[in-house]
Amino acid sequence: MLGSMQRAPTPSQPDVRDVSIVLNGRRVSVSFGTSVAAAIWNAGVAASRLSVRGEPRTALCGMGICHECRATINGVPHERTCMVDCTAEMNITTPTTL
Amino acid sequence: MHIHSDILIIGAGPAGLAAARAASQSPDKPTVTLVDENGQVGGQIWRRSAPPWAQELVGSAKDDRLRLLSGTSVVEPLKGGALLAVTQGQPNPLRLSYRWLILAVGARELFLPFPGWTLPGVMGAGGAQAMCKAGMDVRGKKIIVAGTGPLLLAVAVYLKQHGAVIPAIVEQTSSANIRKFAMSLWRTPAKLAQGVKLRASLLGVPYWTDAWPTRAAGAGSLQSVTIARASRGMVQDRTLDADLLACGFGLVPNTQLAALIGCEIKGGRVVVDDLQHTTMGEILCAGEPTGIGGVETALIEGEIAGLVASNQKDAAMRLRKSRLDARAFAARLNAAFALRSEVKKLAQDDTIMCRCEDATLGQLRRYTSWRDAKLQARCGMGPCQGRVCGPLLREVLGFEPTDARPPISPVPLGVLAQRHE
Numbered sequence: 001m002l003g004s005m006q007r008a009p010t011p012s013q014p015d016v017r018d019v020s021i022v023l024n025g026r027r028v029s030v031s032f033g034t035s036v037a038a039a040i041w042n043a044g045v046a047a048s049r050l051s052v053r054g055e056p057r058t059a060l061c062g063m064g065i066c067h068e069c070r071a072t073i074n075g076v077p078h079e080r081t082c083m084v085d086c087t088a089e090m091n092i093t094t095p096t097t098l
Numbered sequence: 099m100h101i102h103s104d105i106l107i108i109g110a111g112p113a114g115l116a117a118a119r120a121a122s123q124s125p126d127k128p129t130v131t132l133v134d135e136n137g138q139v140g141g142q143i144w145r146r147s148a149p150p151w152a153q154e155l156v157g158s159a160k161d162d163r164l165r166l167l168s169g170t171s172v173v174e175p176l177k178g179g180a181l182l183a184v185t186q187g188q189p190n191p192l193r194l195s196y197r198w199l200i201l202a203v204g205a206r207e208l209f210l211p212f213p214g215w216t217l218p219g220v221m222g223a224g225g226a227q228a229m230c231k232a233g234m235d236v237r238g239k240k241i242i243v244a245g246t247g248p249l250l251l252a253v254a255v256y257l258k259q260h261g262a263v264i265p266a267i268v269e270q271t272s273s274a275n276i277r278k279f280a281m282s283l284w285r286t287p288a289k290l291a292q293g294v295k296l297r298a299s300l301l302g303v304p305y306w307t308d309a310w311p312t313r314a315a316g317a318g319s320l321q322s323v324t325i326a327r328a329s330r331g332m333v334q335d336r337t338l339d340a341d342l343l344a345c346g347f348g349l350v351p352n353t354q355l356a357a358l359i360g361c362e363i364k365g366g367r368v369v370v371d372d373l374q375h376t377t378m379g380e381i382l383c384a385g386e387p388t389g390i391g392g393v394e395t396a397l398i399e400g401e402i403a404g405l406v407a408s409n410q411k412d413a414a415m416r417l418r419k420s421r422l423d424a425r426a427f428a429a430r431l432n433a434a435f436a437l438r439s440e441v442k443k444l445a446q447d448d449t450i451m452c453r454c455e456d457a458t459l460g461q462l463r464r465y466t467s468w469r470d471a472k473l474q475a476r477c478g479m480g481p482c483q484g485r486v487c488g489p490l491l492r493e494v495l496g497f498e499p500t501d502a503r504p505p506i507s508p509v510p511l512g513v514l515a516q517r518h519e
Contacts (some may be wrong), residue, residue: 005333033146034233042235046318053458056318058218059394060453060486062228063142065206078481079473080410082232084186085137 021090036081036092037062037069046083050095099192103165105407106181106196107357111141112393113400114386116151120404122164122411127306127309128408131165131194132156133172133183136143136146141204142224143393145231167192169269173513174451174504175359185375191513193478195360198380198407201356201368202400205349205386208489210437211451212444213313213457215345219320223346227253227276230260237261242323244268244311253344256304266304269324270347272308279434286427299347310441326440333440345363347437350389350489354506366492372418373411374403382406392434395424442493451494452487454480459494468497 007090017032023043037059040048047056048071059069064083072093073079081092105121107114110132118132132139139156148156159166169186176182180195182318196317214220217515218378221229223245230236241262243254246269265349269276283290297305300382306327312335313324324337353363355502362369369387382403385396398421405414445451446459455476462471468484471477477491478484478499483506488499 019128031233037234038229041229042233045495048149049215052451054341055216055456056218057216057453058319059221059229060209060225062225062232063206063223064452065482070481082229083136085232 010077019086019090021086021088021092023092024094024096030086034086036071036073036079036084036086036090038082039086040069040071040081040092040094045094048094056095099142099191100195101165101167101192102129103131103162104193104196105130105198105200105404106194107200107202107404108181109141109202109204109385110136110139110156110166110168110331111143111202111204111385111396113204113396114141114200115139115148115155116382116397116400117200117404117407118164119151119155120401120410121131121408122158124405124408124410126409127163129162129165131167131196131484132256133167133170134161135167135169135171139166139168140229145228147231157259171505172355174506175355175508177430177431177443182513184509189512191347192421198361198382199385200374200400200403200407201361201387202355202385202396202403203387204396205390206485207346208348208350209345209486210441210444210490210493211448211449212311213449214315214320216268216453217314217316217320218318218417218451219316219341220314220343220345223249223253223344225468226342226344227256230310235494236342237265239263240339241342241344242266242268242311242325242338242340244309244325244343244345246270246441247306248293248296248431249346251293251300251305253346255296255299255369257344258300258303264303264339266306266309268309268327269305269307270310270438270441272306272438275436276436277305279430282430287501288383289427291317310444311343311345312440328440340502345462348435349354349386351390353387356381356383356387356484356486358504364491372421373406373414374399375406382460389425389428391425391428392431395421395428398424434447434474439492447492449488451491452477452484454478454482454487457487462491462495465497468499 018029029040043073048058061064069077071080071081121130138146173182182191207224243250308328312326324338356368361378368383368387370388376383384399384403402414445459457475457477465471491497
């Protein structure tokens with residue numbers, strides 16, 4: 001127990017403030033304080049949602065107004081991803097067949 | 099749950115924070131509740147980087163004297179002077195009653211439609227900055243910053259500092275307007291210094307005036323932006339590669355909540371007197387909803403509202419001169435960056451105007467009013483409740499948005515079912 005607590009962090013160890021999430025089934029590590037919309041952009045995901053006509057859309061306003069960035073977070077659909085910060089083990093899904 | 103406060107403040111940006119500070123210093127020791135939709139205070143302008151006084155103020159919020167409800171959105175006004183609100187992750191709504199209500203709900207960006215503006219990779223100017231502040235990685239990305247106003251410079255500096263490459267800043271107003279505005283800055287030396295500092299941070303970044311985006315293109319996401327530049331009566335197009343287009347055409351006051359409560363709105367602004375009283379009894383409004391005035395105006399008006407609501411009217415009266423000065427500066431700025439007619443005519447018949455319902459300009463041209471467009475083409479009936487397409491249709495087709503309707507933002511039906519409990 002003591003031994004494991006005293007172990008020096010190795011350079012490859014992730015920042016303790018990093019957060020591990022699951023994005024479309026893929027495990028992704030993001031910095032603490034990253035919004036879900038930013039995580040989606042950083043991961044190169046093509047769309048947060050599909051429009052009525054089936055066009056890909058991602059965040060426009062970045063501040064909770066336009067609802068273009070909405071996606072499913074932990075099973076809850078239509079969440080505004082720019083208004084929610086990533087937390088450990090958060091599960092995010094977006095349409096993957098465009 | 100029911101929370102009663104002497105002073106209820108909606109919005110924890112500069113105006114709301116200034117109001118909370120002024121009220122909390124009153125010898126009357128009123129109870130103050132500060133509500134904000136975001137997880138952090140600071141509003142859109144300060145986002146996650148509010149000044150020390152604001153952070154101290156919020157840090158002191160622990161009892162009835164000052165209560166902070168973050169992640170909390172107002173749904174609608176209730177009968178008898180209260181608001182219904184929901185907090186993120188909480189199934190049960192809140193009933194917030196008050197003696198004084200201060201609306202400090204800020205502004206949003208004005209978007210104007212052009213071919214390709216719905217492509218992933220086209221964001222607002224403030225939107226791109228907000229996304230970057232929330233962790234969007236822009237290192238090595240080519241970002242064109244376009245639209246109008248000094249915000250473009252601030253956004254470009256911020257993105258550049260975070261590693262983005264800025265191929266150009268594209269400003270629609272004329273170089274003559276910018277020169278005239280710059281000449282007027284001697285009256286406000288602090289603003290002049292700010293401007294000089296911004297420009298110095300942008301050495302090597304082209305700043306094109308008399309220029310605007312006409313098309314965004316790409317397969318699935320943005321790859322290039324076409325920019326029109328006017329010079330000596332000629333307009334020339336040129337296309338630049340881009341990973342992201344950060345494009346905002348100014349700000350729109352948020353008036354929806356004030357309108358729902360019954361406050362008079364005129365010309366898209368909440369009507370107030372020189373002590374921030376709206377036309378409704380003990381309801382005050384400060385900052386951008388009363389007309390775009392910038393952060394200095396918001397701080398002064400927020401302070402006035404906080405003082406008025408906490409029985410310190412004499413102190414509030416003494417701020418009226420600074421308020422007028424701040425408003426005069428804002429008026430010069432708004433005039434310098436007024437929209438040229440060309441940027442209101444960029445949409446083609448197949449350009450989407452209402453992004454929620456995918457209604458195109460071709461479909462909407464047939465209608466003569468906002469109401470018709472709503473009823474026939476569902477324009478403005480989607481989740482954004484017309485907050486994006488309302489202001490742009492006013493610019494493009496001259497439709498005046500009609501009365502706001504609740505809920506202000508979409509909520510689960512269960513919340514509405516519980517509102518009378």
